[in-house]
Amino acid sequence: MLTTLAIVFVFGSMVMIHELGHYAVAKWIGVKVIEFSFGFGPKLLGYQGKETLYALRLIPLGGFVKLHGMDAEEDANGKAVIAPAYDARSFNSKPVWQRMAVIVAGPLMNFVLAIILFVSVFAYLGIPSPGTTNRVGSMVEGKAAATSGIQAGDKILAVNGEPTLNWTHLTEVIWANPGKVLNLTVERDKAKKTVSVKTELDAPTGHGMIGIAPEIIYAHASILESARFGLIRTVDFTKFIMVSLVQMITGKIPADVGGPVMIAQVIGEGARQGLANLLSLTGVLSIQLGLINLFPIPALDGSRLVFLFIEGVRGKPLNPERENMIHLVGFVLLMALMIAVTYKDVLRLFVKAG
Numbered sequence: 189m190l191t192t193l194a195i196v197f198v199f200g201s202m203v204m205i206h207e208l209g210h211y212a213v214a215k216w217i218g219v220k221v222i223e224f225s226f227g228f229g230p231k232l233l234g235y236q237g238k239e240t241l242y243a244l245r246l247i248p249l250g251g252f253v254k255l256h257g258m259d260a261e262e263d264a265n266g267k268a269v270i271a272p273a274y275d276a277r278s279f280n281s282k283p284v285w286q287r288m289a290v291i292v293a294g295p296l297m298n299f300v301l302a303i304i305l306f307v308s309v310f311a312y313l314g315i316p317s318p319g320t321t322n323r324v325g326s327m328v329e330g331k332a333a334a335t336s337g338i339q340a341g342d343k344i345l346a347v348n349g350e351p352t353l354n355w356t357h358l359t360e361v362i363w364a365n366p367g368k369v370l371n372l373t374v375e376r377d378k379a380k381k382t383v384s385v386k387t388e389l390d391a392p393t394g395h396g397m398i399g400i401a402p403e404i405i406y407a408h409a410s411i412l413e414s415a416r417f418g419l420i421r422t423v424d425f426t427k428f429i430m431v432s433l434v435q436m437i438t439g440k441i442p443a444d445v446g447g448p449v450m451i452a453q454v455i456g457e458g459a460r461q462g463l464a465n466l467l468s469l470t471g472v473l474s475i476q477l478g479l480i481n482l483f484p485i486p487a488l489d490g491s492r493l494v495f496l497f498i499e500g501v502r503g504k505p506l507n508p509e510r511e512n513m514i515h516l517v518g519f520v521l522l523m524a525l526m527i528a529v530t531y532k533d534v535l536r537l538f539v540k541a542g
Contacts, residue, residue: 190456190459190460191455191456191459193459194455194456194459194466195455195456196248197466197470198455198466198469198470198473199248200226200248201301201470201474202298202301202470202473202474202477203226203250203251204226204251205297205298205300205301205474206251206294206295206297206298206477206478206481207224207225207226207251207252207253207294208297209293209294209295209296209297209298210253210255210290210291210293210294211224211253212293213289213290213293214253214255214279214290217282217286217289217290218276218277218282219255219256219257219277219278219279219282219290220239220255220256220257220277220278221239221240221253221254221255221256222239222240222241222254222255222256223240223241223242223243223252223253223254224240224241224242224243224253224254225241225242225243225244225245225251225252225253225254226243226244226245226248226251227244227245227246227247227248227250227251228245228246228247228250228251228252229245229246229247230245230246231243231244231245231246232244232245232246255279255290256275256277256278256279257275257277257278257279257280257281258279258280280505284496284499284500285500287496288493288496288497291489291492291493291496292482292489292493294478294481294489295477295478295479295481295482295489296478297478298474298475298477298478298481299422299426299474299475299478301470301471301474302422302425302471302472302474302475302478303415303418303419303422303471304418305418305467305468305470305471305474306417306418306419306421306422306467306468306471307411307414307415307417307418307419308414308418308467309418309464309467309468309471310409310413310414310417310418310421311409311411311414312464313406313464314406314407314408314409315406315407315409315413315414315417316404316405316406317404317405317406317407318355318401318402318403318404318405319355319402319403319404319405320354320355320356320402321343321354321355321402321403322343322344322345322352322353322354322355322357322358323341323342323343323402323403324338324339324340324341324342324343324344324400324401324402324403325340325401325402325403325404326340326400326401326403327339327340327399327400327401328399328400328401330399331388331397331398331399332385332386332387332388332397332398332399333385333398333399333400334399336383336384336385337383338372338374338383338385338400339376340403341376341403342374342375342376343374343375343376344358344372344373344374344400345373345374345375345380346372346373347361347362347370347371347372347373348361348370348371349371349373355402362387362395362396362397362398363393363395363396363397364395364396365387365396366387366388366389366390366394366395366396366397367386367387367388367389367396368386368387368396369384369385369386369387370384370385370386370387370398371383371384372384372385385398421471422471422475425471425472425475426475426479429472429475429476429479430479433479455469486514486517487516491514495511
């Protein structure tokens with residue numbers, strides 16, 4: 189139940205803030221909004237406003253805002269037509285820069301959501317910084333420390349009989365002994381024991397590693413401090429995601445792409461770790477959604493920006509039917525990719541279960 193609620197919250201907040209960006213700017217420049225929907229497929233619930241239908245649809249994997257004149261609409265005879273450019277409420281009647289503003293507002297709001305969520309986490313928990321004591325805060329799963337029985341919260345009092353009174357000294361001793369067996373004196377619940385751990389060689393640095401991290405200390409922060417750190421965190425994650433995507437495209441790192449099933453698993457795990465972790469995860473996913481939507485891929489916001497840029501350079505729009513066909517083909521390919529990635533996720537689950 190917790191996982192289900194968390195998934196609804198994460199997807200719902202990301203999609204609604206994205207579509208709200210399109211909706212708000214379209215309203216601001218005077219474009220008629222025909223429909224504001226969460227989800228795809230058959231309509232489950234709907235409310236018809238003065239001119240906009242607000243709907244909840246069956247498949248909760250996205251959403252959309254339907255703007256008058258952006259795509260073909262059915263006339264009274266059921267024929268698909270494009271609203272004329274002289275229609276003042278039509279999307280295509282607006283200057284190129286205003287239409288670009290409508291498109292970019294969606295991804296931009298995803299970054300705004302990330303900032304808000306990170307600021308909220310910092311304001312609630314405080315500003316995190318690594319502790320300086322010899323207490324273990326967390327461990328890397330499958331690494332030497334975790335497999336030896338060391339647990340988060342343990343204190344490593346000595347290495348090979350040499351006292352380690354702070355984290356800096358502890359890591360220096362471990363770093364200086366790559367590929368060697370170390371005897372760690374560990375304290376847990378005031379009881380001491382000795383644990384043998386073999387370090388791994390970290391090739392880039394030449395250091396010995398056992399897979400431990402210091403405890404995290406949270407210091408109370410003002411709203412202004414939280415806002416500054418929230419903005420910094422958003423920028424840092426944006427850079428990291430962009431670099432990772434470039435490295436996957438160029439083959440420098442494996443293209444390990446997760447679909448809805450994997451994302452649902454990650455969201456469930458984040459929810460079990462607490463509200464702060466879930467909010468941070470939502471912020472990261474919102475940044476990813478904003479970035480991906482800016483890619484020049486047909487059916488995504490980025491491709492519409494490209495078409496509008498070309499129109500601005502040429503001084504006239506491309507053929508609407510040709511543009512719509514490109515978007516349709518792109519949408520079909522995206523759905524096929526989503527099905528393939530989901531299939532891969534399911535196979536991964538079966539392999540893990542086996």
